[in-house]
Amino acid sequence: xxxxxxxxxxxxxxxxxxxxxxxxxxxxxxxxxxxxxxxxxxxxxxxxxxxxxxxxxxxxxxxxxxxxxxxxxxxxxxxxxxxxxxxxxxxxxxxxxxxxxxxxxxxxxxxxxxxxxxxxxxxxxxxxxxxxxxxxxxxxxxxxxxxxxxxxxxxxxxxxxxxxxxxxxxxxxxxxxxxxxxxxxxxxxxxxxxxxxxxxxxxxxxxxxxxxxxxxxxxxxxxxxxxxxxxxxxxxxxxxxxxxxxxxxxxxxxxxxxxxxxxxxxxxxxxxxxxxxxxxxxxxxxxxxxxxxxxxxxxxxxxxxxxxxxxxxxxxxxxxxxxxxxxxxxxxxxxxxxxxxxxxxxxxxxxxxxxxxxxxxxxxxxxxxxxxxxxxxxxxxxxxxxxxxxxxxxxxxxxxxxxxxxxxxxxxxxxxxxxxxxxxxxxxxxxxxxxxxxxxxxxxxxxxxxxxxxxxxxxxxxxxxxxxxxxxxxxxxxxxxxxxxxxxxxxxxxxxxxxxxxxxxxxxxxxxxxxxxxxxxxxxxxxxxxxxxxxxxxxxxxxxxxxxxxxxxxxxxxxxxxxxxxxxxxxxxxxxxxxxxxxxxxxxxxxxxxxxxxxxxxxxxxxxxxxxxxxxxxxx
Numbered sequence: 001x002x003x004x005x006x007x008x009x010x011x012x013x014x015x016x017x018x019x020x021x022x023x024x025x026x027x028x029x030x031x032x033x034x035x036x037x038x039x040x041x042x043x044x045x046x047x048x049x050x051x052x053x054x055x056x057x058x059x060x061x062x063x064x065x066x067x068x069x070x071x072x073x074x075x076x077x078x079x080x081x082x083x084x085x086x087x088x089x090x091x092x093x094x095x096x097x098x099x100x101x102x103x104x105x106x107x108x109x110x111x112x113x114x115x116x117x118x119x120x121x122x123x124x125x126x127x128x129x130x131x132x133x134x135x136x137x138x139x140x141x142x143x144x145x146x147x148x149x150x151x152x153x154x155x156x157x158x159x160x161x162x163x164x165x166x167x168x169x170x171x172x173x174x175x176x177x178x179x180x181x182x183x184x185x186x187x188x189x190x191x192x193x194x195x196x197x198x199x200x201x202x203x204x205x206x207x208x209x210x211x212x213x214x215x216x217x218x219x220x221x222x223x224x225x226x227x228x229x230x231x232x233x234x235x236x237x238x239x240x241x242x243x244x245x246x247x248x249x250x251x252x253x254x255x256x257x258x259x260x261x262x263x264x265x266x267x268x269x270x271x272x273x274x275x276x277x278x279x280x281x282x283x284x285x286x287x288x289x290x291x292x293x294x295x296x297x298x299x300x301x302x303x304x305x306x307x308x309x310x311x312x313x314x315x316x317x318x319x320x321x322x323x324x325x326x327x328x329x330x331x332x333x334x335x336x337x338x339x340x341x342x343x344x345x346x347x348x349x350x351x352x353x354x355x356x357x358x359x360x361x362x363x364x365x366x367x368x369x370x371x372x373x374x375x376x377x378x379x380x381x382x383x384x385x386x387x388x389x390x391x392x393x394x395x396x397x398x399x400x401x402x403x404x405x406x407x408x409x410x411x412x413x414x415x416x417x418x419x420x421x422x423x424x425x426x427x428x429x430x431x432x433x434x435x436x437x438x439x440x441x442x443x444x445x446x447x448x449x450x451x452x453x454x455x456x457x458x459x460x461x462x463x464x465x466x467x468x469x470x471x472x473x474x475x476x477x478x479x480x481x482x483x484x485x486x487x488x489x490x491x492x493x494x495x496x497x498x499x500x501x502x503x504x505x506x507x508x509x510x511x512x513x514x515x516x517x518x519x520x521x522x523x524x525x526x527x528x529x530x531x532x533x534x535x536x537x538x539x540x541x542x543x544x545x546x547x548x549x550x551x552x553x554x555x556x557x558x559x560x561x562x563x564x565x566x567x568x569x570x571x572x573x574x575x576x577x578x579x580x581x582x583x584x585x586x587x588x589x590x591x592x593x594x595x596x597x598x599x600x601x602x603x604x605x606x607x608x609x610x611x612x613x614x615x616x617x618x619x620x
Contacts, residue, residue, distance in 0.1 A: 010044050013052035016347075020052055024220045059375070061198075066106055068196055070336055072133065072188060077109030078336040107208055109333040114180050121146055121176075131183060144183040151182055151202070151223035154214055154244055171228035178204060182225050189223065206230055209329035210241060212254055230327070241327035246291030253290065255324050258436065260308060260317075264288065267307055268296050275434075290325045339411045339494055340376055345369045346419075346488035353483040362468050365489045366460035370449065373491055378407040378452070412450055413491035416463075417442040418471040421486035438488070441471040445491065 010026035012019045019035045030043045040047065052058075070078045117131050126146040134140035144150070185202040193199055202223035203215020214226040232239045245253070251261035265273040265288045274285040293299060305318025314320075323329070345368045352358060419440040424433050446467060449459055468489075476482045595609050596602070599616050 010047040012047050012049050014049050015052050073108050074112045075109050076336050077333040079107040079334040081105030107333045142187050149179050149182045149225050150186045152218045153225045153227045174228050178225050185223050207329040245327045248290050249287040253324050342492035343372050344490040348486045362464045363460050366463050369489045370456050377411050379410050409497050411494045411496045413445050414495055415442050415493035416445045417490040419488040420484050423483045423485045441474050443467050
């Protein structure tokens with residue numbers, strides 16, 4: 001977006017000595033994610049390298065795209081996954097439709113959108129259908145052809161599956177819903193490119209797993225639908241889902257981690273799978289397809305569970321993996337959250353074994369963490385009573401018209417966690433075993449971190465000395481002999497602050513007090529020391545009777561000329577309001593002034609007079 005002339009040139013983003021991501025032109029020339037920079041330069045000497053240590057602009061663009069797509073959801077079920085992927089979902093008895101768009105990692109539930117538009121279809125004229133985007137405004141939407149799928153399909157020959165008698169009713173109904181999902185995906189792609197300037201790749205399937213995988217088939221800027229039959233058809237036992245999932249390597253299935261995939265590979269191969277000896281990141285040299293695992297002798301949920309059992313492993317892991325390799329994924333799309341559940345910053349190292357270098361890295365990570373907290377957990381407030389130093393993180397803040405306005409915390413983390421990943425020692429043969437295990441220690445988040453007026457560098461230095469170094473010494477009490485491959489800082493255990501929004505933990509009293517002058521100005525009574533005007537009519541006449549009872553008469557000046565005496569809304573010519581004893585009759589007798597005894601002159605409540613008279617009769 002910032003350099004349009006680079007759009008069709010090989011471009012890579014570098015962090016330290018690693019290519020963290022690259023565009024499609026670079027991938028076409030042989031580059032890939034997590035590749036060493038010097039290896040990438042050998043393959044593509046003319047590639048453009050952009051330093052990616054500061055991801056602020058990338059995060060800002062990611063948030064903008066996320067909010068843009070969230071605006072199309074009726075249910076507010078928008079689950080964010082990362083920077084560059086989006087998925088929409090719709091769930092009914094017939095199945096689930098998910099759309100995965102490579103512009104912002106999100107799963108987005110559009111069940112109500114598809115249900116609503118499916119019910120409005122004219123099945124006698126599907127070619128001139130209209131997709132409604134607002135159930136309150138019938139003209140908001142776009143025309144589409146509901147008789148066919150928009151974009152690519154898997155398999156390609158199934159693009160026009162309709163009421164074919166060879167398919168079950170469930171497959172026909174699901175196919176109709178997939179068509180609606182595919183046309184909605186096309187509309188979102190068009191709007192995202194026109195309004196935001198980003199292209200995206202989309203996958204439409206029955207769940208997160210299928211849509212994410214099928215979306216990889218036609219990159220970049222394409223969309224693919226995984227069409228029925230999903231369950232094996234009685235006629236020939238064919239299932240497009242099983243055929244599609246079966247062609248993937250076991251390690252490429254979302255939800256199956258590296259360790260789990262390695263155990264399965266080793267079991268199917270009958271030996272340890274050959275491994276790439278990369279410097280930091282590596283992968284297997286041998287692929288084991290999902291189809292091979294599913295058809296392996298004796299394989300099933302229980303054998304998988306016994307194979308994968310270990311400390312901390314869920315008991316149902318075998319059932320879960322067996323479902324995944326059959327395309328079954330029951331996880332639902334979570335609702336959109338105003339704040340992240342945690343904010344994590346980490347970096348990896350070839351060698352980190354010096355305490356002074358550890359301090360330097362912790363300071364850098366702390367600065368990044370505080371910047372992220374200020375960006376993600378604060379919002380603009382009305383008053384300018386709180387200064388903020390963003391440390392240059394938001395370059396566009398100085399150009400914003402609200403840049404001088406203050407910001408306040410909408411949430412703050414209660415816990416700060418430090419994690420490290422020790423590198424294991426060398427084996428006798430000179431090799432080093434791979435280790436993915438992290439060790440962690442946590443502490444309460446210090447309150448001084450929430451000071452928005454202090455410089456970020458000062459706060460980072462303080463948090464390292466006060467919190468992080470003591471935690472590090474608990475993790476690694478030895479002064480030397482350790483070698484780390486990773487450091488991670490995580491702010492977690494978020495707590496909402498008081499705010500006016502629904503997600504806030506109560507009302508913001510401070511904000512209410514600051515705004516009360518403006519809110520109440522229309523009802524404010526001015527205390528003006530001035531004599532009443534002689535021209536003002538005295539509309540109230542007050543008189544006092546001999547008992548002290550006050551009667552207030554209201555002048556007929558307040559009566560409209562056309563008042564109907566028989567109407568309930570009309571006032572009588574004179575309305576009396578009694579403020580004496582009779583004014584509180586509705587409260588019962590507890591306000592009665594009482595009666596006077598004729599014999600002794602004592603005054604008492606009426607209900608006690610009978611007993612009092614009985615007292616006199618007994619005394620006599």
